[in-house]
Amino acid sequence: MNDRDMAIHAAGISKIYHRGSEKITALDGVSLQIEKGDFVAFIGPSGSGKTTLLNILGCLDNPTAGKLAIGGTSVFGEGPCLSEKDLTRIRRRHFGYIFQNFYLLPTLTVLENVTVPFSFYRKENALTDIPALLASLGIDQRMDHLPGQLSGGEMQRVAIARALVNRPEILLADEPTGNLDSKRSRDIGEVLRSLNRDQGITIIMVTHNTELAGLAARKIELKDGKI
């Protein structure tokens, strides 16, 4: 397969933390390829390195060693480490992020929260019909509500909408159902599956939820920083 068809190409990724004199190896030479349109779930016990790997693939963190290319463009491993500004530019171009704790701004309405990324950056092909996006996620009736007036499932849908407004190629989800009950977890799982299936968005997800992981086309298990 051509490198350009690859969403992500990682080779020999390691991440070592130092806590005082102690050396902690979070990732130990991880190599993987994720194709465009893939739906991947990282599973494994706590402390296995799932979130660390997701953060490095999502350009939120630098690896200690290894190479990483996003959409055929080298990000780490060839030349010096990228600055925070350069990493932001890559994140803007390629990624959308969903977090376990949603991180909606409490004083902004649903509509305002969803359009926050536009205050900083607007891609040329960014979504323009935000109400339609909210309708597709089933939260169009909540457009003028504040996050405090929403259920956990609705808040996560708002966070998904916010991640989608700039039409990311890759959606990274870190425990997206970690704070939700089983019914709402299934709903969010369905939303992610339809985004992958209908819109071709590459989804990389970290989860402990086996039912949610079951929706992914590929499951990658991590243990002690290795695949």
Place this chain on the structure above:
Amino acid sequence: MIRIWQIAYKNLLRKKVRTILTITGIALSGWVLVSLLGFNKGYENALNKDIDSMGYQVLVAAKGCPYEAATLMLKGGTGLRYMDEGIARDILKYDEVKEITPMVMQAVFDPNKGENGGISAYLGVDPKTFPGMKGYFTFQQGKWFTDPNANDAVMGYEAAELEQREVGDKILIPEKNLELTVVGVLKRTGTQDDGTIFVPIRTVQRIFGVTGKLTAVGVQVDKNAKITDVEQKMYNLPDVQVVSLAQVKQTIIGLVSTARVMVFSIAVIAVLIAMVGVVNTILMSVFERFQEIGILKSMGALPRDVFRLIWIETFILCVLGSVAGNVLALGLVRITDILIRRLLPYSPTGSLVMIDLPLAGMAMVAIIGVGLLAGLYPAWKAARIRPIESMRNQEA
């Protein structure tokens, strides 16, 4: 689509009490600053108005302390020195002198004035020359006396209010048991003349036993002549001192300069304290939103975007605070006036604090400028937050 300033504004609404307290701090410092600038402007204005209202540019008085002469010009005084009436004729001989007006000032303690008694000031003036020099005087009732020997009086606005007198009423001169008939009441001038009782000069000389004596001569100089030249000539007259308005002004400004420095120091300290409050508020808010700022960066916010967001929050606080400070300064201008008057050795009669649009704008620019400087550190701190650090913080 929400704009960055809207996000900043709504962020400030999260901790309303803290935001209001910070704005209050800025407003108080703004009040002090605007009032101080207003005082700097108003004091000089009021002083100029007092001096211009005299109708003459030079005062010739009997030789003595220059401060006493300055006080005489502006407030009247007791324990006065006298000079011979012939001086007035000598002054009039100078070519540069356009007009003169002789005056005799007398101040008498009146036990019936106010609650504990007070000083009543009588100014003996020449009915021929004095009204011409005070051409801007307008009468509420009546008119000027014309007979230099008549037992008549024209009362300043405040003097008439205090004594509750109208035209036709009598006023008794304490100690002398002599009544004067009120023939005119002046409209308010906003100067020391409002508290004065004007009496024909011969009458004052006769009543107080100072016939042939003067306290001062007001000299109007020809507009084409140089005042300093005339002053120089008049110094040759025996036993007199010549006080020009410029000298009086400088003397008084020198007297109040200490008070001005003190008030200015208070204003600077107040602004600095307010700015420490701004740094504290914004820094606290940055620390509280550590994770959120990291998430904004993961959404595509560059360090400069975050810097701008935090700086706008500082800007909003400073704008609201300085507007409130201006409103406070305008609303409390009379109280400020009273407070400042207590600090000063001499205060002119008009309004001491003069606040106008350019001054309010200047104070706003100063507060916002200092505020934005104060906001640099919190904004820089926020701009440096890395998303990954905020996520680790979340995991912890």
